Amino acid sequence: MGSTSSMLTQYDIEDVQEHCNQLFTQREIVSLYERFCQLDRNGKGFISADEFMSVPEFAVNPLSQRMLRMLDGLNFKDFVALLSVFSAKASFPHKVEFIFKIYDADGDGKVTWNDVLEVLQDLSGPFLSVEQRQEVVNQAFKESGYSIDYMLTLQDFLQLWDKTGLTMEVEVPVD
Amino acid sequence: MSNQPSSAPFRREREDAFLLEPSASEMDLYHFGAQELATKAEDKRVHLRELLDISPFLNEAASAIVDDSFTRCFKSNPPEPWNWNIYLFPLWCLGVLVRYLILFPIRVVLLAVGWIVFLALFIPIHSILRGHDQLRQMLERGLVEFICSVFVASWTGVVKYHGPRPSRRPKQVFVANHTSMIDFIILEQMTAFAVIMQKHPGWVGLLQTTILESLGCIWFNRTEAKDREIVAKKIKQHIEDPEKNPLLIFPEGTCVNNQYTVMFKKGAFELGCTVCPIAIKYNKIFVDAFWNSKKQSFTMHLAQLMTSWAVVCDVWYMEPQTLQPNETPIEFAERVRDMIAKRAGIKKVAWDGYLKYYRPSPKLTEKRQQKFAEWVLPRLRKEDS
Numbered sequence: 001m002g003s004t005s006s007m008l009t010q011y012d013i014e015d016v017q018e019h020c021n022q023l024f025t026q027r028e029i030v031s032l033y034e035r036f037c038q039l040d041r042n043g044k045g046f047i048s049a050d051e052f053m054s055v056p057e058f059a060v061n062p063l064s065q066r067m068l069r070m071l072d073g074l075n076f077k078d079f080v081a082l083l084s085v086f087s088a089k090a091s092f093p094h095k096v097e098f099i100f101k102i103y104d105a106d107g108d109g110k111v112t113w114n115d116v117l118e119v120l121q122d123l124s125g126p127f128l129s130v131e132q133r134q135e136v137v138n139q140a141f142k143e144s145g146y147s148i149d150y151m152l153t154l155q156d157f158l159q160l161w162d163k164t165g166l167t168m169e170v171e172v173p174v175d
Numbered sequence: 176m177s178n179q180p181s182s183a184p185f186r187r188e189r190e191d192a193f194l195l196e197p198s199a200s201e202m203d204l205y206h207f208g209a210q211e212l213a214t215k216a217e218d219k220r221v222h223l224r225e226l227l228d229i230s231p232f233l234n235e236a237a238s239a240i241v242d243d244s245f246t247r248c249f250k251s252n253p254p255e256p257w258n259w260n261i262y263l264f265p266l267w268c269l270g271v272l273v274r275y276l277i278l279f280p281i282r283v284v285l286l287a288v289g290w291i292v293f294l295a296l297f298i299p300i301h302s303i304l305r306g307h308d309q310l311r312q313m314l315e316r317g318l319v320e321f322i323c324s325v326f327v328a329s330w331t332g333v334v335k336y337h338g339p340r341p342s343r344r345p346k347q348v349f350v351a352n353h354t355s356m357i358d359f360i361i362l363e364q365m366t367a368f369a370v371i372m373q374k375h376p377g378w379v380g381l382l383q384t385t386i387l388e389s390l391g392c393i394w395f396n397r398t399e400a401k402d403r404e405i406v407a408k409k410i411k412q413h414i415e416d417p418e419k420n421p422l423l424i425f426p427e428g429t430c431v432n433n434q435y436t437v438m439f440k441k442g443a444f445e446l447g448c449t450v451c452p453i454a455i456k457y458n459k460i461f462v463d464a465f466w467n468s469k470k471q472s473f474t475m476h477l478a479q480l481m482t483s484w485a486v487v488c489d490v491w492y493m494e495p496q497t498l499q500p501n502e503t504p505i506e507f508a509e510r511v512r513d514m515i516a517k518r519a520g521i522k523k524v525a526w527d528g529y530l531k532y533y534r535p536s537p538k539l540t541e542k543r544q545q546k547f548a549e550w551v552l553p554r555l556r557k558e559d560s
Contacts, residue, residue: 035241038250041469055246056530057239060539062547063232071240086237099229119229125541127548136221136551144223160224168230170237 008033019077020084028172029080036076046073062122066102086170093158095168100157110151113137221554245526248435251467254459274482282329282481289325293318301389309418315389316367316420323364326357330462330480334361338492341366341451345417347495350443351453352515353425354433355466356473357480358455361490368423369413371406373397379473391419397428398532407442414448423453426508429528432465433457436521437528439512445504451495452511454518458487469531491518 013026024032039047039055049072053059061067070082084090085098103111103119116137124133141148144160258267297318304311327334341349349368351358356379359370369391374380383394393409395402413419426439433456444450457464462483466476480486493514498507516523 032241038246039240052240053534055239055243056526056535057243057245058236060535060543061232061236061239062540062544063229063236067233067236083237083241086234086241095230099227099233102229102233103227116227120226123229123232123544124548124551125544127541127545128551132552132555136226136555139555140221140223140226143220146223157227160227164224166228166230168234170234170241173242 016077016080020081020087023084023087023089024080024172025174027174031172031174032080032083033076036079046075047079048072062125063102063119066105066119066122069105070101083170086168087172088169090168092161092166095166096157096161097154098168099166100154103152110153111157112151113141113148116140116152221551226551244435244524245530248431248437248524248526248528249467249469249531250432251463251465251470252432252434252459253463254461270484274484278331278484279482282331286325286329286481289322289329293322293325297386312389312418319367319386319390320364323360326360327364327486330357330477330483331485332361333485333487334490335488336365336490336492341368341421341492343417343419343421346414346448347451348414348422348424348443348446348448349451349453350424350426350439350511350515351455352433352436352519352521353427353430354455354457355430355464355476357464357466357477357486358425359423361455361488362423362453367420369393369420370423371395371410371425375473377472377474397529410442410446414446426512427528429531430466430468431528432463432467433519434521436512436516436523437526438524439508441504441508444498444508444511447498449495449497450507450511452493452515452518454489454491454493454515456489456519456521458489460487461485464488489519493518 008030013029016029017024017026036047037043039051041051049068052068052071053064058064071079074082085094100111101107103115105115105118117133120128120133120137128136138148141150146152256267258264297315300311300314300318304314349362351362359368359372362368363370367390370387371393372383372395374394374396375383383392391413393406393413395406410422413422424443426441426443427437428440429437431437462480462485464480464486466473471479496507496511496514498504502510512523515521
């Protein structure tokens with residue numbers, strides 16, 4: 001296999017860079033490409049859910065199924081674009097929007113009490129009872145001054161992290 | 176863990192995070208999340224922002240997608256090309272010609288002659304000397320050692336053995352790190368071991384059930400739970416018998432690329448006998464000896480070795496170890512793995528090699544979930560009172 005990186009020309013890399021708003025350097029993209037080819041075992045041009053789950057460190061993550069919904073079947077360009085949110089150069093709203101999308105499973109632009117409850121269920125598994133989970137979400141909504149049937153928008157999410165900022169960064173290893 | 180400020184980018188100390196200290200069998204994947212949660216602990220209320228902040232989980236997931244320690248264990252690393260300039264390139268081409276057109280045919284002939292001699296002696300001995308078990312076993316042992324040396328010669332194996340040669344006695348097992356089936360051949364040419372091995376298809380399987388069976392080798396199917404029970408019973412019988420060949424186990428249960436070592440299965444360490452570690456390190460100067468069984472058949476793997484200049488490797492027979500008081504078999508396995516990793520200069524990771532074939536147990540996810548629940552719960556009770 002050896003030199004998979006040579007399959008990417010300067011043009012390809014620039015094309016991908018443009019697609020992810022220059023959030024990754026060229027070397028990072030080459031490195032991501034090698035990784036993509038490694039995970040896409042039979043070279044079909046995308047990484048299947050099963051192949052993602054073959055990475056144990058990913059499979060044990062409580063949110064792996066939720067992330068899979070976004071990752072499944074992406075081609076390389078979209079794969080890089082999706083990961084670009086974890087770049088140190090990605091903007092604050094970009095990162096918040098990514099979190100918002102994880103919550104907003106049906107993609108209607110609103111995060112309901114129920115959406116929050118479902119993520120909480122993924123995160124806590126069998127260690128919180130249904131009542132406890134509901135109580136937690138109730139309290140959290142109340143504490144921020146929202147009623148139970150309020151639907152959170154992206155704007156609300158942005159405001160929540162406005163003061164504290166958000167640490168969402170992953171380094172792409174380059175050799 | 177360290178006092179790294181929580182605003183630093185999520186970096187898992189690439190090389191070290193999964194190269195755990197001795198008690199590695201309990202996988203502690205979760206330093207990061209725990210630390211992150213601990214910083215939030217002062218204010219005992221459920222803030223919506225804190226509840227919604229799933230960034231530690233997302234960081235972990237993204238980091239695993241970008242690079243992970245498990246996949247790295249099974250990545251083939253071909254030797255660095257040395258034909259990088261115009262002067263060396265013709266030389267390299269000449270080398271290719273020599274390797275494929277001269278060395279390879281000679282080696283094939285050598286191997287064929289070796290097999291003919293071997294079979295011509297083995298078959299009669301095996302059938303004629305049925306009554307004389309001791310004599311038969313001795314001769315068969317010698318023959319298997321012979322055919323293994325032929326194999327090693329067929330890839331010009333340059334093997335340096337360090338330490339005393341293993342002897343036959345009851346109540347001891349040998350354990351070694353595992354890179355390829357050629358590990359077995361290399362060890363076998365010095366001492367006829369009985370080995371515990373995965374059942375293979377094709378001609379390798381045929382050899383397993385016919386010739387190697389006579390050495391007392393034990394076969395099983397990794398994915399069959401029933402097989403494992405039978406194997407455990409067979410091993411018990413085997414180690415009690417002083418006449419049997421020394422038992423060799425590859426406790427990793429799968430081939431790893433000789434730069435990492437995955438978790439040792441505890442089976443070999445709870446037999447109550449002396450464990451003799453063997454460390455094997457291949458030099459990648461001419462060829463990568465890692466057998467990536469998902470990508471390559473064993474025949475192709477051998478062909479690759481036979482078309483290279485040489486297979487260079489070191490074998491260390493190390494000090495025998497016994498289970499110490501207050502030590503669990505898991506800790507014992509970990510201690511032996513430590514020794515082997517140190518001797519061979521390979522890195523340890525906490526993963527179970529069988530994850531190549533199975534998904535990780537949900538228990539590992541649950542641990543993470545438990546940590547999260549433990550963070551949430553104190554906040555919740557406050558409101559109740």
